Amino acid sequence: MNFRELDTSNGVKAAESSFRTKVVLAREIPWNGFASSNSITSEQYNLISKYDKHTDAEKKEKFAANSASYVNFFVNFINSTSNIEIIQYLLTLINEIIEIDPRAAGAFSKITKDDDKSYPYSVFFRLLNREDAYTNLHASIALAQIMCAGKPTQNDVESFFNWILKLLRKNNSSEVEVGLIALQSLLLKDDFRIFFNNIDGSALLLNILQALSTSSVNIQLLYETIYAIWLLTYNKDIAAAYSGTGLVANLVQLVKTVAKEKIVRLSLSTLRNLLNNGKSNEEMIDNGFVRMLNILNIKKWGDDDIPADIEVLINGLAKDIDNMSSFNKYKTEIISGELEWTPVHKSERFWKENISKFEENNYQVIKHLHQILKTSQSTPLQLSIACHDLCEFVRHHSRGKAIMTITNQTRYHGYDVKSNEEVKNQALFALQKMMLNNWEYLNAK
């Protein structure tokens, strides 16, 4: 794909938009000359001269009155000419009229040709292979919209998806972006979502997202990727299939780390689609999304859709937390970091019954407690609860002390110098218990 005329430093869409308005639409196509040299009939000249360079409303009216003739003229002229400038111009007109009046896509899908079964798709397919990114992009968008409106053959759909998949696997981010943009128009139709999922497209998108998340510099590409995934998650089956793949963790991470509002917006919207599908809810809770949501809920947003999505997510997850066992509730509390003196902390029975569960996921809960102690931003309340819980763990777990030694025992010394009485108390208490070798024996006495 050749981007020579497009400056893609701000993403493909920005490049396309400035090239479209500044170069392509500024062109004067000599319809007059074509008419006098009999390249087009006088009727066709009549059609195009009344249409070209007019306002959107006039174009809509003209097109609606004579859609079949316009559709045939556009497609046939693109098919017959090899002048790249005219092709670019006409493709722009086609996408423009579909944008102005979405019903136009239906009109394009209805034209046929006796000796070509995949007409009019074949005309656009040929343009996908030209060495011009603008033409490729516009041809693919037009193709996608016309396919959504019409009934393309399995073969046509497959070859179009293959073209997109090839782009998505490229290293050049602009080429990937073109593929994603084409995909966005195509995935509006549920059949195509299923088709795309069947050819492992959803996994490929996740790969792209994961590669981007780690080195997230290209916001626009990130946005387009999430956009495509967002569209896929409207299908319940695909949304359920995404659970367990790490998509939820990725999106939660994005919401946490990326400040850009449109990324947050789309990530939340995608998470909303994933809610209640497969094991997504558990994944969200495990990734500390509940705490994140509460923070996001306080923030002011310029976009009304964000608070709405946040509310749906909070309510959706609250139901799950209500249904959890006491240990899962405790775990959620620890992971979310919102520690409070809930009854379980002081319940002897809770520690006795659930002590083995602390080993789950390679001592995930213990690690979180350590994390709270390590970070300097923790509140006194968090610190005292963490101290208390760790010492309870040591007290009840048979190898508690050994585990504690391996992880980070020395940390505790730091806390008795902090000012807060409560923290000091808990920290000392914890230290005392940890240093006792035979506290059980002591208790018995």
Place this chain on the structure above:
Amino acid sequence: MDDTQVNAQLDQMKNFILQEAQDKANEIKTKATQEFTSEKGRIFQNEKIKIIKEYEKKQKLIEVQKKINLSNELNKSRLSVLKVREECLRDVIKEAQKKLATISDDKDKYQTILKNLIYQGFVKLNENKIQVVGRKEDAGLLEKATTEAAAQYKKNVGKSIDVSVDKERFLPQGPKSDYNGPTCCGGVILSALEGRIICKNTLDSRLEICFDQLTPVIRTQLYGASTSRKFFD
């Protein structure tokens, strides 16, 4: 910063804002499309179920109606069969009546029949004074038959009997093709104690009795045994 630089920067900012707006517009469009599709699907599904239910109801109704019609038709045909059978029976009676009219033509035989009829009447009535009424055309035959019957009665029962043939009242005449009034094919009516006890022993009344009593037999003979009959005495 000179003007061109400012303009370039402004342009860039404008483009950026436009781009962001375009992205949001696309999202809104997508959401709208999605909402439209799911709403359409929901309504479509609901209406589909509604139509299916409606047709199920209609089908049920039609089936019930069909059953009703079937049993109605069955009943009708059964009734019509019964009606035709009844008519056939009537034909049999008519046939019998026609034959009855010819009995009195054979005088000798009729003479014996009359005698036996009167004798049977005597036995049945078991009275001493009996009056006999017959047809006007049989008056001659009657006289002889009465005396013979009285003799036989005396011989068999051992009692003499005072019998008279009524000369004023008569039974109606035998059937004729140009005559529509009441008819009698023959036989007698006997009465005792001034008409207080009557024994109708005309051929017509005998046929009637026969018909009443023998209808089941005739029916079986004509149509065979009834298949639905379950109980026999």
